[in-house]
Amino acid sequence: MALWTEQDQQKFDEIVTQLQYWTSQPCLACKSPLLAEDVLYSNALGLKTSPQCLPCLAKGLERNQTELKTTLLQHIRRRPCLCKAFELSAGALPTVLDCNFTPTENLPLSSSNSALIPDLIWDAGDLGCGDLVLLLRSKLRAMLPGELLELTALDPGAPEDIPAWCNMTGNRLVFQQHPLYFIRNKD
Numbered sequence: 001m002a003l004w005t006e007q008d009q010q011k012f013d014e015i016v017t018q019l020q021y022w023t024s025q026p027c028l029a030c031k032s033p034l035l036a037e038d039v040l041y042s043n044a045l046g047l048k049t050s051p052q053c054l055p056c057l058a059k060g061l062e063r064n065q066t067e068l069k070t071t072l073l074q075h076i077r078r079r080p081c082l083c084k085a086f087e088l089s090a091g092a093l094p095t096v097l098d099c100n101f102t103p104t105e106n107l108p109l110s111s112s113n114s115a116l117i118p119d120l121i122w123d124a125g126d127l128g129c130g131d132l133v134l135l136l137r138s139k140l141r142a143m144l145p146g147e148l149l150e151l152t153a154l155d156p157g158a159p160e161d162i163p164a165w166c167n168m169t170g171n172r173l174v175f176q177q178h179p180l181y182f183i184r185n186k187d
């Protein structure tokens with residue numbers, strides 16, 4: 001179990017507020033009432049201000065719903081703030097997570113890295129958790145398919161969050177050496 005920091009506490013409080021606000025509100029896509037877990041899944045994907053239900057999230061990402069859920073639960077499990085929120089609302093959730101935080105190693109340099117010329121450079125500073133992926137998502141959306149984003153993210157959770165988020169959303173992380181990340185926009 002990772003250390004519980006003051007920043008985690010802030011993020012946790014923020015997520016609890018979102019849960020209270022959004023749970024039972026209509027999904028922004030299909031209008032069916034959101035479950036607590038839908039709100040957490042949306043947060044993990046950077047949709048904290050426009051949450052959708054899991055079926056709509058999977059449809060939007062063209063992912064198999066069961067696979068997406070598995071990936072999202074793995075991601076939530078590694079984030080202390082999200083995982084604690086998940087546990088808190090466990091009564092309303094079908095899955096209870098065993099919170100764990102396991103660091104991943106840096107991706108090895110690939111042979112094509114000499115050609116990493118970014119189309120956009122974004123310094124995210126110390127933005128973390130939901131805010132980082134929220135803004136990352138809007139940055140990539142404004143770019144053309146296949147364009148390369150150079151991201152600097154100081155948040156200590158970034159080495160976990162960014163690969164997980166890229167994996168979930170189908171954007172390709174081509175280089176990672178914290179705090180530097182190169183992300184190829186989804187085709």
Ligand SMILES: [Zn+2]
Pocket residue numbers: 027028029030031032052053054055056057
């Ligand atoms: Zn929906």
